Amino acid sequence: MHIAVILKQVPDLVEEVEVDASGAGIDRDSVKWKLNEFDDHALEQAVLIKESTGGEVTALALDGDGVDQLLYAALARGADRALKVPTSDERTDAPRIAAALAPVLREMAPDLVLTGVQAADDLHGQLGPILATSLDWPHVSVVSGVEVSGAAVQVQQEYSGGRMATLEVQLPAVLGVQAATRPPRYVPISRLRQIMASAQIGEAAAAGEAAALGSTVTRLAPPAQGAGAQMWEGKPEEIAQQLLDVLRERGLLGA
């Protein structure tokens, strides 16, 4: 079983994300980057499958700032190989990223490709379905939990209202992971240091030209402020009192 997991760095949303001078992009220097939360789960799921049924995990990422750190961390977490895919242009959107990755995956021919279910900075579609459609492999997104059964995988797909389905998908396939069967593991910094001193990061052949997106971002801005919340300020005790007063007025206190 060869599993390819595709990793992306996204802005840490706990910090401010600022719009750049063009008004249509973010100020990439001011954000703090981190591994996309869902990719963290995809990586964990890949390693869990490897641990339960054997096989190997290749972590892939597009070349760019911080990519070595990202891939070393993936190796420390249990990936067997790490590969960066060079691109000549700045690709941030799924259709263009798929154009870079599809040839690499076709050649690598893994049994299973795992991506995160989505990246909150990319509005031109989901990488998983685009890759799968380009490769003519089946795909499932919003996956929580994957189990290998022979030449297929059984996956849980989640819907609204807590509904879930178990789907059996023949390999090779692409899955967009929402949550791994178990929460992502913690790796001690000493392990990361050890990997950085010993492991190698490979490089795939350069990708071809990126396709045009067919859609242009003209503006990026904070949402228009509606009425907004009425804000309480002061000491915790004062705020607590104001809050409870509102509940009392509205008849929301008591049984």
Next chain:
Amino acid sequence: MAGVLVYIETDKDRVAPISFELLGLARQLTEQLGGSVEALVAAADPEPLVAELAGADVVVSVQSPALAAYTPEAHQAVLVEAIRSREPQAVLVGYTSAGLDLAAGSATATDRPVVGYCVGLAVDQGELVADSQLYGGKLVATTRTRPPAVFSVVSGSFPEAAGRSGGRGERVVMDPPDALNHLRTRLVGTSSGGDGAIDITKAERIVSVGRGIGGPDNIEVAEEFAAALGAELGASRPVVDSGWLPKERQVGKSGMTVKPKLYVAVGISGAPEHLEGMQGAGLIIAINTDPNAPIFQVAGYGTTCDLFDLLPALSEQLKAAG
């Protein structure tokens, strides 16, 4: 020219609310793009669904036993076939699990651009102008796209009522695509999640905790407040994925949709996927140290007070009041 094609989703064998939203939106778009509002129904037995689609001018139905349950592969094959034969200027899919599966894949297969997370969509000078929520709802991106194109739309963005009537009700029966004979994806089973012991959808008051709670040991602080308030405990997705609270308590897109009289969001940023599940609450109060957190846009009241200072104060005052 076929106008706008809406992919119809089902929920418990009925047309899902998001599909009516999209039919209403399609009506608005066709006023400028021209053509018809078309609805695509893929099912083993389309008839009961077709009967609900009075908002469509043309209902395109595909009937096959392979469509008895939703699978991404079968439904993508049908949607791709429908796009090829109907040639719509715009395809509308909900930003749901099915939408995450189908929008980008069918766009790729039919060589159309795709724009996701739309909360607004209109026609301007022959182009489609969409507003999409990015970065967990912290920023809105406006895009211009030349049709034909595919859009996935966040549920709750457009009124449902507009999509429930006003169509011509023509029928087109489409043959099932050949791909349905070679499917590589099969439904094994479904579940409704949980054993019914916890049902937060019935609660009148909910105190919901997000990642801001920091760790499993801190849940207690919120639990105490919820108990003092007579509220059920809810949670955002990361809290559930981390195993701090059970899945039955999850509010949002892939959890429960709740409409309590009171919803207190504690350490929740207010990502679109969370808002989807609770924005219908009577009164929303948000406690979040980040003044720019999107949750404050839907809340009636809010405070940037640290939850670890505020919750104990609240519990204490509630207890003192008896």
